[in-house]
Amino acid sequence: MSTNVPPISFTANGIVIPSTAAVLAGVQADLNQAFGGNLNFSVSSTPQSQLAASIAAIVSNTYAEFLFLSQMFDPAFALGRYQDALARLYNLSRQGAEPTVVVCNVSGAGVTIPVGSLAIDTASNLYRATESITIPAGGGTLSQTFAAVVPGPTVCPAGTLNQIYQAIPGWDTVTNPADGVVGSNTETRAQFEAQRQATLQANARSTLAAVRGAILEVAGVLDAYTAQNNTGGPVSIGGVSLPAHSFYAAVVGGLALDVATAIFDKLPPGPAMVGNTTVTVTDTSPPYTSPFPTYSITFEIPSALPVLFAVSLANGSDVPSDAATQVQNAIVSAFAGGDGGSRATIGSTIYASRFITPVAALGTWVRIVSLQVSSPNAPDASFTGSISGTTLTVSAIGSGTIAVGGVLTDSTGNIMAGTTITAFGSGTGGTGTYTVSLSQTVGSEAMSSTTPNDNDVVVRADQTPTLNSADILVTLV
Numbered sequence: 001m002s003t004n005v006p007p008i009s010f011t012a013n014g015i016v017i018p019s020t021a022a023v024l025a026g027v028q029a030d031l032n033q034a035f036g037g038n039l040n041f042s043v044s045s046t047p048q049s050q051l052a053a054s055i056a057a058i059v060s061n062t063y064a065e066f067l068f069l070s071q072m073f074d075p076a077f078a079l080g081r082y083q084d085a086l087a088r089l090y091n092l093s094r095q096g097a098e099p100t101v102v103v104c105n106v107s108g109a110g111v112t113i114p115v116g117s118l119a120i121d122t123a124s125n126l127y128r129a130t131e132s133i134t135i136p137a138g139g140g141t142l143s144q145t146f147a148a149v150v151p152g153p154t155v156c157p158a159g160t161l162n163q164i165y166q167a168i169p170g171w172d173t174v175t176n177p178a179d180g181v182v183g184s185n186t187e188t189r190a191q192f193e194a195q196r197q198a199t200l201q202a203n204a205r206s207t208l209a210a211v212r213g214a215i216l217e218v219a220g221v222l223d224a225y226t227a228q229n230n231t232g233g234p235v236s237i238g239g240v241s242l243p244a245h246s247f248y249a250a251v252v253g254g255l256a257l258d259v260a261t262a263i264f265d266k267l268p269p270g271p272a273m274v275g276n277t278t279v280t281v282t283d284t285s286p287p288y289t290s291p292f293p294t295y296s297i298t299f300e301i302p303s304a305l306p307v308l309f310a311v312s313l314a315n316g317s318d319v320p321s322d323a324a325t326q327v328q329n330a331i332v333s334a335f336a337g338g339d340g341g342s343r344a345t346i347g348s349t350i351y352a353s354r355f356i357t358p359v360a361a362l363g364t365w366v367r368i369v370s371l372q373v374s375s376p377n378a379p380d381a382s383f384t385g386s387i388s389g390t391t392l393t394v395s396a397i398g399s400g401t402i403a404v405g406g407v408l409t410d411s412t413g414n415i416m417a418g419t420t421i422t423a424f425g426s427g428t429g430g431t432g433t434y435t436v437s438l439s440q441t442v443g444s445e446a447m448s449s450t451t452p453n454d455n456d457v458v459v460r461a462d463q464t465p466t467l468n469s470a471d472i473l474v475t476l477v
Contacts (some may be wrong), residue, residue, distance in 0.1 A: 001063035001075060002158025003025055004025075004027075004033075004400075005018075005023055005026035005030065005059060006026055015066060016468070017063040017064065020057075020060045021398070022338075023056045023059050023060050024053065024056040025058075025064070027052045027055045027056045027308070028041050028052045031048060031052055031474035035048075040426040042398065045134055050161060052183075063276050064108050066081055075193060075266070077301060078189075079189045081191070083192060086196075087196055088235060090196065091158070092196055094192050095186070095192075096151065096187075097151035097152045097185050098152075098183045098185045098221075099145050099148035099150055099154070099403070100147070100148040100154040100155070100180045100181065100182050100254040101130075101145060101146070101148075101222060102127060102145070102146045102147075102148075103143055103176065104143070104144055104145075104146055104161055104174050104176045104177075105141050105142070105174070105175055105177055106120065106133070106135070106143075106173065106247075107135070107139070107172050108135045108139065108140075108170045108173075109136075109137060109138065109170055109172075110135065110136065110137035110139075110170050111134070111135050111138075111168060111171050111438055112135075113129060113132065113135070113168060114129070114132045115129055115131060116334070117166055117168060118127050118149075118453070119165055119166075120161075120164075120165040120374070121156055121161040121162070121163070122160045122162065125149075125150065125154055125156070126165060127148050127156075128146060128147055128253070128385075129145070130145045130146065130220070130253075130254070130327045131145055131257075131277075131443050135170070135171075135206075136192050136413055138348070138429075143394060144174075144302075145301060146174075146176075146264075147253065148180075150159070151181050152184070152185055153179070153182045153183050153184060153185060153332075153333070153336050153338065154180075154183060154293065155179075155182060155332070156179065156180030156182075157470070158176055158178050158306075158415075158450060159413040160176065161176040162175045162176075164276060172296065176413060177304075177411060177412045177413035178304030178306065179304055179306060179417070179466035179467065180466065181253070181304070181467050182467070183336075184222065184338070185400050187288070187419045188337075188340045190341070208226045208227065208228060209226075210352065211263055211266045211267055212224050212225070212249075213266075214262040214266045215249065215251055215254075215259060215263065216384060218254040218258045219255075219268045219278050220258075221252070221259065221337065223252045223345050223464060224249065224252070225239070225250040225251075225302075225345070225346040226247075226248065226249045226250075227247075227461060228248065229242035229245065229273065230245065231244060231331070232244050232245070233388060238347040238460055239380055239460035239461055239462065240274070240300075240462050242361075243272055243429075244271065245270075245273040246271055246272040246274050247272070247273050247440055248273070248275065248300065248456055248461070249263060249275065249299040250299070250301075250302045250346050250347070250461055250462055250464075251300070251302075252301070252302060252346065252464045253280070253473075254350035255279060256279050257279055257281070259279075259299060259405065260280075260281050261290075261297075263297050263299060264281045264295060264297050267460035273297065273298035274298065274300070274301055275298045276301060277298065277299055279297050279298050279299075280294050280297075281294065281295050281296075285294065295405070296378065299340065301460065302346055302461075303459075303463055303464070304463070304466045305375055305376070305463040305464065306375060306417075306466055306467070306471060307373060307457055307466065307471070308345065308374050308409075308450055308454035308471050308472075308473075309352075309372070309467075309472040310330075310370070310371075310374075310451075310453065310475075311367060311368070312368070312371075312374050312474075312475050312476075312477055313327070313367060313368060314367035314368075314477060315477060316365065316367070318445070318459065323476070324352050325367070326362050327362065327366075327474045328472045329469070330359050331358065331359065331472050332467055332472070333471050334355050334358040335355075335465075335467045341353075341354065344465040344467070346464050346465075347402070347461040347463075348459050348465070349456050349457070350372075352373045352454070352455050353371075353455070356368060356371055359371065365470045370447075372453050373440055373452055373455070373456065374450050374452040374453060374454045374457060375457045375459075376409045376448050376450055377455065377457070377458065377460070377463075378450065378457075379400060379409075379448035379449060380400050380401060380402065380403050380449050380450055380451055381397065381398060381399065381401055381402045381406070381429075381448065382398040382399050382446070382448045383395075383397045383447055383448070384398070384444060384445070384446060384451070385444065385445070385447045386395040386442055386443055386444040387415070387441065388441055389440075390437070390443075391434070391435065392421065392431050392434040392436050394427055394430070394431050394432060394434065395431060396431065397430050402427065402429050402430070402448075402449050403421070404421050404422065404423060404424065405420060405451050406420065406450070407419065407449065407450050407452065407473070408420070408422045408436065408447055408448070408449055409445050409447070409450065409464070410423065410442075410445055410446060410448070412445060414442045414443070415440070415447065415469050417436070417468040417470035418468070418473070419437055419438045419440070420436065421435070421436055422435050422436060422437050452473065
């Protein structure tokens with residue numbers, strides 16, 4: 001039996017389906033032949049017109065399902081269960097939610113703080129140590145990495161992870177001098193495809209992409225950056241000085257031993273390694289027997305770089321009362337890749353324009369006048385100061401000029417996020433007093449003031465970008 005309905009075409013470029021209009025014309029021709037001709041389809045309310053439209057819709061919908069199914073065989077378009085199936089060909093699984101990672105200063109004397117030791121923040125979120133450290137008998141303060149017990153985008157502002165939950169004799173204090181690196185929810189379609197492309201390189205050996213791909217497969221790793229210097233002299237890559245013939249990896253999250261093992265498995269023997277963390281890896285592969293050889297693997301746990309935002313919106317009667325909170329939440333989510341786009345990463349350039357779309361998507365009431373960024377990498381001024389109440393006293397200027405509107409930051413986490421300079425006192429850019437927006441007490445220390453008025457932020461290869469909603473300044477004009 002023949003039909004006038006055009007079929008699906010299987011071409012070198014994939015399936016091509018006929019238009020709905022072409023399908024309807026074919027159905028009408030078939031009905032006309034079946035009923036002896038002269039059927040009037042010009043009036044849509046006639047039985048023959050309704051029957052033709054229904055049949056054409058069924059056929060067109062079926063064709064569309066075939067088209068959808070054919071696209072699911074392409075990793076660039078696959079989603080959901082189909083994407084999971086394609087990734088399984090590469091022994092990949094969609095990453096579930098990952099925990100927020102925080103680098104803390106821990107103090108004590110003559111104590112080993114093992115993996116799994118617990119601390120708690122001011123919002124009652126528990127964090128577990130991801131590496132073991134030993135503080136010598138003479139006492140001191142060392143850095144230790146903690147990860148949230150509950151995975152997902154938990155915000156951990158500087159200074160809030162400040163209580164020991166599980167007492168260990170000799171362990172005295174814990175605090176995070178910088179914001180934590182916000183975790184993530186289960187990977188979206190776009191993020192899973194990006195992971196597939198990156199980790200494909202892990203099947204290789206002795207290349208930067210292979211090492212990075214292997215690191216990214218480590219459970220709990222949020223971000224990784226790799227570089228190498230193949231020359232006979234020192235070079236600077238991403239703001240990090242690498243000696244001759246050296247390898248560099250910066251990693252956020254994951255157990256230190258697991259990260260070091262991934263590097264050991266993929267890195268060719270010989271290059272010097274640069275970083276602030278050294279882990280001993282044991283090679284148990286054949287033909288070795290006990291005692292197995294051991295190797296020191298060095299990599300970088302990057303420091304936190306606060307990213308500052310200034311968003312100016314046109315005011316109006318339709319602007320909701322919680323506009324600032326909505327804007328802050330949208331930017332924080334996009335910063336971590338929660339909108340399906342790219343997340344802010346080690347060694348990247350963060351463009352202010354990246355965040356226009358997620359803010360504009362909040363509603364028709366959003367009318368963006370300006371959206372700008374900055375970071376302490378490019379401060380207006382660096383200085384020594386102290387804060388009592390809402391008075392900042394600057395005792396010495398290291399560089400630059402202090403300006404009203406500047407956001408205060410430090411490396412210790414003592415300054416409250418979102419603290420801005422609101423007015424001159426006796427100081428007008430140099431030493432003297434200034435009024436700040438948030439009342440607090442901070443002893444004399446190194447500080448910087450930065451006005452978010454740039455179009456981009458360049459993150460160094462030894463930094464991981466962090467964001468606190470309080471550092472997103474929203475104004476209505």
